[in-house]
Amino acid sequence: MRNRRLVISAALVAAGLGLVPATAQAAPAAGNPDLGITLDTYATTAHGIVLSYGISSAAAALDVTIAWGDGSTDKATAAGADHGSSAHTYAEVGSYTVTVTVKDTTHDLTAVKELKTVTAGAEFTPHAPTRLLDTRSGLGAAKAKVGGRGSVALKVAGAAQIPADVVAVALNVTVTNATEAGHVAVQPGRKFVGAVTSNLNYTAGQTVPNLVIVPVRDGHVQMFNGGWAPVDLIADVTGYFTASAAGGYTTLNPVRAVDTREGLGAAKGQVPGYGTFGVDIAERHGVPKGVTAVALNMTVTNPQEAGHLTAYPSGQAAPSTSSVNFAAGQTVANAVIVPVGPDGKITxxxxxxxxxxxxxxxxxxxxxxxxxxxxxxxEPFRLIDTREEAWFRKAGQVPARDFLALPLMGDSPKPVDGWVLNATVTNTKGAGFLSVAADPNTWPDYQKGIAVKPPRPVSSALNWTAGATAANLVQTSGGKGDVIDFWNQGWEGVDVVVDCLGFYESD
Structure with a gap:
């Protein structure tokens, strides 16, 4: 069998990423009827493109000038009919007009062609938590449960002042009023085309939320109920991504900012029912002043009764949305993206x-x-399911107090800045929690047997109880070699499933 080393760049091509569908053909110039230009661009990174050009011409000396649309130019020469390519990295994501000028120095003729291109990367604009979908009331969809193996299309573009050119959206999706176990998959587009991944799992009677970051296609996202019985679905927007300068992302090693059990970052003692507290974010925990939003993992524990938590910018009234839902005695975590108030705090x-x-x-x-x-x-795709054999490991659970090292980029010389993943733990025999952290080794270190054992993280990405299947969105660095560790912090083995939703690049 050939080496099946997972190289995400190849998988992303298979998933449909990368190409910018743009071609152009210049009209022939008088005096040189063969003179013409064809242009094509495709994305290589979040900020980078490659321009391919073809020149049709009689034998003549040609000067080629490429104006990238951001004030910078490249020059080349050709002798008659020719073709070439040139790479460029933009300082900011966005839409640009590339102009190629070919000058026939022999006949003193010039051909010019323009082509619009859009970077593959998108930046984040925070949005005050706002409900877009609630099938219980008919908001955003029909007032009816989503049937078993059924789906609902949610219009995102234009809703709640989200722009028409939105590329992806951050939604807190909640399932409630379930009568049987199942799962929910969130996919791009208005039309359901089949889901091979999942975003959250539920059992009868549970109310379960999870943050999703999902591409918007044709102005819509699609939510599929993978169970066999109807459920209600709720979706709250907390931000969106567009191919325009807004807010880029910086990933951090997880750092604990609040623990009311210890009095860390808030008063020591449980938060009273309907009580609130502020959290200092800016200029703490590695977060600088002037941030627009913060990515958190929020956990509730020791609740005396069922309820929910809501995180929102300081200085605003509490919205009618939820960030984490819980039952009495339950420990449950959920990823959240929260706009930061002008004073650098959230509530x-x-x-x-x-x-x-x-x-x-x-x-x-x-x-x-x-x-x-x-x-x-x-399209979200699956990276690993420990219930099945993978190219780098046999099928089998992650042992207690041990970790799964997941390689993402093979021998890629430059790791990405951060990964957007959905992690699920299933087949649990006891209570525990999952920690996710960048591995200090590269995958070749593991292959050569020289990898050092990573330190055990202290933060948690998701929590579970015996028999539960739990999921959560994870935004994490891949370290120096794009190897990510998934630590089973419980005392029994568990299966781990990881789906890829996207990644962050600075180039």
């Missing part, structure tokens, strides 16, 4: 009637000074 509200403890880990932030832009995959 957290306990929406339940009884007290609960809150734990918050900071995993990254968005700011105008951050350069890494999102490249969402056209």
């Amino acid at each position: 957290v509200r306990n929406g339940g009637w009884k007290p609960a403890d809150v734990v918050i880990d900071v995993v990254g932030y968005y700011s105008r000074d951050s350069r890494a832009a999102l490249r969402p995959v056209d």
Whole structure:
């Protein structure tokens, strides 16, 4: 069998990423009827493109000038009919007009052709938490449960002042009123084309949220109920991505900002029912001043009754949305992206009637000074399912107090800035939690047997109880070699499933 080393760049091509469908043909110039230009561009990175050009011409000395649309130019020469290519990296993501000028120095003739191109990367604009979908009330869709193996299309572009050219959206998706177990998959587009991944899992009677970052296609996203019984679906927007300068992402090693059990970052003691507290974000925990939004993992534990938490910018009234839902006695985590208030703070509200403890880990932030832009995959795809054999490991659970090292880029010379993943733990026999962190080794280190054992993380990405299947969105660095560790912090083996939703690049 050939080496099946996973190289994400190849997988992304298979998933439909990378090509910018743009071609152009110049008209012939008088005096040299063969003189003409064809242009084509395709994306190579979040900010980079390659321009391919073809020149038709009689035998003549030609000067070629490429104006990239951002004030910079490249020059080349040709002798008659020729073709070539040139790469360029833009300082900012966006839409640009590339102009190619070919001058026939023999006949003193010039041909010019323009081509519009859009970078593959998109930057983040925070949005005050706003409900876009609630099938219980008929908001955003029909007032009816989504049937078993059924789906609902949610219009995102133009809703709640989200722009028409939105590339991807950050949604907190919640399933409720379930009568049987199942899962929900969120996909791009208005038309359901089949889901091979999942975003959240539920059982009868549960209310389960999860953050998703999903591409928008034809102005819509699609939500598929993978269960056999009807459920209600809720979706709250917290931000969106466009191919225009806004906020880039900076990933951080997870750092604990709040733990009410210890009095870290907030008063020691449970948050009272319907109580609120502020969290200092800017200029703490590796987050600079002036950030527009922060990426967090929010965990509720020891709740005395069912309820929910809501995180929102300081200085605003509490929205009618939720960030984390919980049952009495449950420990549950959810990733959230929260706009940061002008004073550098966010507010957290306990929406339940009884007290609960809150734990918050900071995993990254968005700011105008951050350069890494999102490249969402056209269709989410599965990276690993430990229940099945993979190219780098046999099928089998991740042992207790051990980790799964997941290689993402093989021998790629330059790792990306961050990964957007959905992690799921299943076949659990006891309670535990999952930690996700960048591995300090490269994959060749593992292949050569020289890898050092990574340190055990102290933060959590998701929590589970015996028999539960739990999922959460994870935004993480891949370290120096794009190897990510998934630590089973429980005392029993578990299966781990990881789906790729996209990645951040600064080039």
